[in-house]
Amino acid sequence: MWYIIFAVLTIIALYGLWKLFVKAGRQGWEAIVPFYREYVMAELTGRAKWTVILLLVPIVNIFVFYGLYLDLIKAFGKRRFWENAAAILVPFIVLPLWANDPLVKYLGKPNTEEFKKKYFYKKSMAREWADAIVFATVAASLIRGFLIEAYMIPTGSMEHTLLVGDFLFVSKLNYGPRIPMTPIAFPFAHHTMPITGGKAYSELIQIPYKRLPGFQEIKRNDVVVFNYPMEADAPFNRPVDKRENYIKRCVGMPGDKVSMSNAVLFVNGKPGFVPPEGQxxxxxxxxxxxxxxxxxxxxxxxxxxxxxxxxxxxxxxxxxxxxxxxxxxxxxxxxNIQKPGIDDGATFPNVAALKWNFDNFGPITIPSKGWTIQLDSITLPLYERAITVYEGNTLEKKADGTYINGAKANSYTFKMNYYWMMGDNRHNSLDSRGWGFVPEDHIVGKALFTWLSFDELGSGLSKIRWNRIFKGIE
Structure with a gap:
């Protein structure tokens, strides 16, 4: 449904752009041809035509496109703050309106001195500040959402690989930036409003999960930032991209079999990664x-x-x-290793009969996209949450079998890849051993390096851990 709505609104916006191109003395079809359209915009606005090449550069292309686009509407005399905002937020409304308004005419190239002297007016200080704040907010939001974001380590679950007080840069580009799923939100707030508290987002619009192409796939043992899956439940009931950010090591990939024996990790029957500075x-x-x-x-x-x-x-x-x-x-x-065969009541999937604990569990197979399982008393406890909470199905157990979305089913095929995340501080980490699989739509980005680190026990300059500045994360 959302794809259909998006397609209809895009067609309406392109219709308005088509007619504006005609008003400017160009062919209407030029407005719907990617790259060539931006080349024509550069001509109509007096921008250097070589800037169109920058459209090939990820993230930079967003700034280039909107720069050309806002210059184009200035060429039609639309330079007020609300007009700029409307052109970005609701182009499917304002572009057709302006295109069909006989009073709206193409005035010339806004980046020429002649145009500026004739049509531009001196902005008030309030307008200058408003423009600067809006641009900074939009630019920072785009960088945080699609390029790179800073995080701080609040707990010791990754000690000593990462320390409490480490400030990290996390790349959204490595695995591909995730399109905002809850786009209506207060700038720079994750899920809670600063000072006042309460939700910092609105669920009025929810966009299906989609990820732009990245530089790489997630690799086993990468240190990954992701949304905490358990906040899908009460009392939070948060949408995927507004769940708390966690950072752990991805020790299990889709299709892997993971287990623990006497606190030793095994992946596909072989000893898993042992963090050099793990605890x-x-x-x-x-x-x-x-x-x-x-x-x-x-x-x-x-x-x-x-x-x-x-x-x-x-x-x-x-x-x-x-x-x-x-x-x-x-x-x-x-x-301090727990004995095998003793249920600790806290290990996924919290089934006492399995007698699993954080140091001894499994093996358990991590779901992969397209993998089909038989639905029975063995698989259901392990995969019911993924089927219902993460993949959005209803599941009922009746006397004559299992029903998914109201239809009787003997098997289920997964729609997403899943991952197994664990902290390097193996005995002091809330991780997949407690809540299970992390779906691919929860992945935020890859931890790159610490850019600053503060030791809360230090004082003055000794509070800064100088040896951790710009330290890569392995």
């Missing part, structure tokens, strides 16, 4: 002097007391665990 939780037994938790945290060793005297949970790397074993007041350091 586990260790149980540290100390003598009667115990461990000073404040001192431990000052050493960047996240430490918690347990319900056993002088036994602590410490999240650290293998190297840090080996170092701690040499401390005089430490008796024992062992990985």
């Amino acid at each position: 586990l939780g260790y149980l540290v037994t100390a003598d009667q002097t115990g461990l000073d938790i404040r001192v431990m945290n000052d050493k960047r060793l996240e430490t918690y007391e347990t319900n056993q005297p002088n036994v602590y949970q410490v999240f650290m790397t293998k190297e840090e665990a080996a170092m701690m074993k040499g401390w005089a007041n430490v008796k024992q350091v062992v990985p």
